[in-house]
Amino acid sequence: xxxxxxxxxxxxxxxxxxxxxxxxxxxxxxxxxxxxxxxxxxxxxxxxxxxxxxxxxxxxxxxxxxxxxxxxxxxxxxxxxxxxxxxxxxxxxxxxxxxxxxxxxxxxxxxxxxxxxxxxxxxxxxxxxxxxxxxxxxxxxxxxxxxxxxxxxxxxxxxxxxxxxxxxxxxxxxxxxxxxxxxxxxxxxxxxxxxxxxxxxxxxxxxxxxxxxxxxxxxxxxxxxxxxxxxxxxxxxxxxxxxxxxxxxxxxxxxxxxxxxxxxxx
Amino acid sequence: xxxxxxxxxxxxxxxxxxxxxxxxxxxxxxxxxxxxxxxxxxxxxxxxxxxxxxxxxxxxxxxxxxxxxxxxxxxxxxxxxxxxxxxxxxxxxxxxxxxxxxxxxxxxxxxxxxxxxxxxxxxxxxxxxxxxxxxxxxxxxxxxxxxxxxxxxxxxxxxxxxxxxxxxxxxxxxxxxxxxxxxxxxxxxxxxxxxxxxxxxxxxxxxxxxxxxxxxxxxxxxxxxxxxxxxxxxxxxxxxxxxxxxxxxxxxxxxxxxxxxxxxxxxxxxxxxxxxxxxxxxxxxxxxxxxx
Numbered sequence: 001x002x003x004x005x006x007x008x009x010x011x012x013x014x015x016x017x018x019x020x021x022x023x024x025x026x027x028x029x030x031x032x033x034x035x036x037x038x039x040x041x042x043x044x045x046x047x048x049x050x051x052x053x054x055x056x057x058x059x060x061x062x063x064x065x066x067x068x069x070x071x072x073x074x075x076x077x078x079x080x081x082x083x084x085x086x087x088x089x090x091x092x093x094x095x096x097x098x099x100x101x102x103x104x105x106x107x108x109x110x111x112x113x114x115x116x117x118x119x120x121x122x123x124x125x126x127x128x129x130x131x132x133x134x135x136x137x138x139x140x141x142x143x144x145x146x147x148x149x150x151x152x153x154x155x156x157x158x159x160x161x162x163x164x165x166x167x168x169x170x171x172x173x174x175x176x177x178x179x180x181x182x183x184x185x186x187x188x189x190x191x192x193x194x195x196x197x198x199x200x201x202x203x204x205x206x207x208x209x210x211x212x213x214x215x216x217x218x219x220x221x222x223x224x225x226x227x228x229x230x231x232x233x234x235x236x237x238x239x240x241x242x243x244x245x246x247x248x249x250x251x252x253x254x255x256x257x258x259x260x261x262x263x264x265x266x
Numbered sequence: 267x268x269x270x271x272x273x274x275x276x277x278x279x280x281x282x283x284x285x286x287x288x289x290x291x292x293x294x295x296x297x298x299x300x301x302x303x304x305x306x307x308x309x310x311x312x313x314x315x316x317x318x319x320x321x322x323x324x325x326x327x328x329x330x331x332x333x334x335x336x337x338x339x340x341x342x343x344x345x346x347x348x349x350x351x352x353x354x355x356x357x358x359x360x361x362x363x364x365x366x367x368x369x370x371x372x373x374x375x376x377x378x379x380x381x382x383x384x385x386x387x388x389x390x391x392x393x394x395x396x397x398x399x400x401x402x403x404x405x406x407x408x409x410x411x412x413x414x415x416x417x418x419x420x421x422x423x424x425x426x427x428x429x430x431x432x433x434x435x436x437x438x439x440x441x442x443x444x445x446x447x448x449x450x451x452x453x454x455x456x457x458x459x460x461x462x463x464x465x466x467x468x469x470x471x472x473x474x475x476x477x478x479x480x481x482x483x484x485x486x487x488x489x490x491x492x493x494x495x496x497x498x499x500x501x502x503x504x505x506x507x508x509x510x511x512x513x514x515x516x517x518x519x520x521x522x523x524x525x526x527x528x529x530x531x532x533x534x535x536x537x538x539x540x541x542x543x544x545x546x547x548x549x550x551x552x553x554x555x556x557x558x
Contacts, residue, residue: 002367004363004366004367005363005367008363012352012354012355102350103346103348103350104350104351104352106314106316106344106346106350107346107351107364107406108367109314109315109316109335109339110339110342110344111339111364111367111368112336112337112339112340112367112368112369113336113339113367114335114336115335117336261318262318263316263317263318264311264316264317265311265316265317
């Protein structure tokens, strides 16, 4: 990894990062601040009036009167998938496919740094951006919860939930990075990776529609972020999170090796 | 210093380069000539280790350039044909980034170049004109004072004054022992600075010669002005081209006797010798109706 390139990457993408951070933080802060054990019942009544299909697809099935479950329902079915995944598609392709397509990669590859080093730096940039996006949200939610609703948030469960979420999104980011490396055409890379995350996301929404469709959970690995299992089983959380994270990192390594072998028309 | 050995790179379109063999010696300025699409950039991509050759290899100082790119890049400066920078940066920031990626701490050469090319590096790259971007690319290629320079169409976009400044720089670098590959379709600049030239046509190397002998192979060209337009001159056995009105161009290759005999028949008021350029040699390989 090259630290100068990493610093440049972080700096040059800071505006994009901050945009996605503010959108997600807005949801996180509002959702946490809106929590009220009494009004969540009201919210539940309101949701009950809406068409059940819509409610199920958004994941708003049970707000409960407990903060961790409430946040999981409110944020972790929709907001924390869609925004990080759009961010991943944009950043992942900007780091490789765009620079190969417009040949600016030629400048990086004629410096005395190996291709593996350059590709590892780009991969790490994506990984670390994703990490901070999730981590800052988690920290802010915990702080607000502790100030406003001391004791209501089960911090252990909440961190477990985010660990699995981060592991799953890391694997998504690794696959998007792989798509970015396989496609030298920036437009095509963006199209394919958008279609890919769109597929994962829509299948995950459909999965939640009912028991009959539950079998579809195998068609999208976003369904690994299963709040019920995460909250009830620490071993599920640790095992699923670790395995998914390792798979993600292996896909990153594979992508870097492919980039090293690839014939680049730059 | 640079050895291109049996290099073949075919693209799906059928284009590419085919069985190229040539070497560039240390301290030599090598002109690489050919029109757009002839295979110059494809060759350069292989020299720099960007592409995987279909067969053959490029050795730089005896090291395979595709495998040991990191090592080779320590001594290479590259000026791409199609320049794409990080547009959100200022010129200065871009050069700083490259300097850091090259672990370069000595900026004296860079400063001299900026001054010489009158390059304002405080401008954002996206606001730069094509010529300014080209100057930035030149500084980026030369600033770490590399042993080997690979320059793909380096003068495109430069005004004539800057082109001359650039060619002077090449001459100086040659005196300092640099090995330079200069690809171009502007024949005059190759003639001015190169020791040898390779001419590539449809992916095949069709000529590889000293600039001097290349020049000797070509015809001398004269511009002949007659008193008035007389197209009977076109019917003589001279290689001749009607420029306009009473002006004609004649190609003479060793056959001066014929030249004078034929011209005697006409009322000539002026003969000017036209400077031979690589272009005329080039025409020989690309086919030109007046030069065959």
